Amino acid sequence: MKIKLFLIALLFCSIRSDAQKFEGLALTPPIGWNSWNTFQVNISDELVRGIADKIVSSGMKDAGYTYLVLDDGWMAMERDSVTGNLVPDPKKFPNGMKVLVDYVHSKGLKFGLYNCAGTKTCAGYPGTRGYEYQDARYYASLGIDYLKFDWCNTDGINAIEAYTTMSKALKAAGHPIVFSLCEWGTNKPWLWAENVGELWRSTGDISAIFDGYLDHGTWKQQGVMPIVDLQIGLRKFAGPGHWNDPDMLEVGNGMTANEDKTHFSMWCMLAAPLIAGNDLRKMSRETESILTNKEVIAVNQDKLGIEGFKYIDKDSLEEWVKPLANDNWAVCFLNRSQAPVQVNFNWKEEIINDTLFKKTLNANTQTYKIRNLWSHSMQGDTQKPFVAMLPSHDVIVVRLSK
Numbered sequence: 001m002k003i004k005l006f007l008i009a010l011l012f013c014s015i016r017s018d019a020q021k022f023e024g025l026a027l028t029p030p031i032g033w034n035s036w037n038t039f040q041v042n043i044s045d046e047l048v049r050g051i052a053d054k055i056v057s058s059g060m061k062d063a064g065y066t067y068l069v070l071d072d073g074w075m076a077m078e079r080d081s082v083t084g085n086l087v088p089d090p091k092k093f094p095n096g097m098k099v100l101v102d103y104v105h106s107k108g109l110k111f112g113l114y115n116c117a118g119t120k121t122c123a124g125y126p127g128t129r130g131y132e133y134q135d136a137r138y139y140a141s142l143g144i145d146y147l148k149f150d151w152c153n154t155d156g157i158n159a160i161e162a163y164t165t166m167s168k169a170l171k172a173a174g175h176p177i178v179f180s181l182c183e184w185g186t187n188k189p190w191l192w193a194e195n196v197g198e199l200w201r202s203t204g205d206i207s208a209i210f211d212g213y214l215d216h217g218t219w220k221q222q223g224v225m226p227i228v229d230l231q232i233g234l235r236k237f238a239g240p241g242h243w244n245d246p247d248m249l250e251v252g253n254g255m256t257a258n259e260d261k262t263h264f265s266m267w268c269m270l271a272a273p274l275i276a277g278n279d280l281r282k283m284s285r286e287t288e289s290i291l292t293n294k295e296v297i298a299v300n301q302d303k304l305g306i307e308g309f310k311y312i313d314k315d316s317l318e319e320w321v322k323p324l325a326n327d328n329w330a331v332c333f334l335n336r337s338q339a340p341v342q343v344n345f346n347w348k349e350e351i352i353n354d355t356l357f358k359k360t361l362n363a364n365t366q367t368y369k370i371r372n373l374w375s376h377s378m379q380g381d382t383q384k385p386f387v388a389m390l391p392s393h394d395v396i397v398v399r400l401s402k
């Protein structure tokens, strides 16, 4: 019996990491913008400045957006032949990277870069394998605030070891950097990454499709709804400073306005990182108003940091709930079907128990006021059933408060 317990303990320890990350980073889900979903490797100094300016002028900064992250494609094809340092692509970034970091900082924003745990990045630029401490010192010298670390070209590499090494390297370089693990959930990072980084991708790459996926032959890009489904069961692993990351936003990248609104709302219900991925400089007013809905963002940024869960799933109508600070709750009715549906929810007949985080929503012992977070209006209280028509692929998100 003792031997059995010892072996179980050993197994548990062997899937933990001994990293000691920076304290106090990303206590609410990171919120910002990343270049990949729209620009892939076609990025430049001019683009970064334009995006930084737009984050400020569009009101996104005011709504909480903080990080501007350059994804794959920012480097030259080779490291510096003498120092071995990473080199920003001189054509895309003729002024180097430091001036750009300073420019973004001068706007009151934070700056992030991308690399990969493998020998090369997914797009074929120099990877970090074997250069972890050197690259971490380079990032610290630039003064960046966020590192997304991918998982391509990693044959034979152990994920826990590779991400732990990079986490330790960042810590040793001494400059606080949010560490975003991007290994697509392959090695179940939610089981071992709590002390390694602040967020970990829980799924593969997203695409601007509501349902279904884009098939590339050897890999698939998933739509919004399949990604939502894959988050089930992961909420117990998330909390302040360590988030499940169902990938960046596709708002403004081709879905309908209802679908964009639904995608954004669900990422807020899931306490997911909110990393916009559209061309902010050209976005429509509709897209802008979705991305800057402060009442919905407040659900995402709630300080309890509890990920929401699905309470009802019936005939394509789902109800998701998320406990919030001050005994508030966010409730999201989601219509996944092609046709409108009638929502009819009797608060008094449903006692919602979040057994994991020990929260109860009971309208028999407490009346809650209801605020619709998309129409920005009060909508009665929980004394009466909630009745509404919900269009196809749309959501109603409400906040209940005492």
Ligand code: GLA
Pocket (backbone or CB within 6 Å): 036, 071, 072, 114, 121, 122, 123, 150, 182, 204, 205
């Ligand atoms: C992977 C990541 C994406 C993006 C690309 C860059 O596919 O999952 O988010 O960073 O690599 O090449």
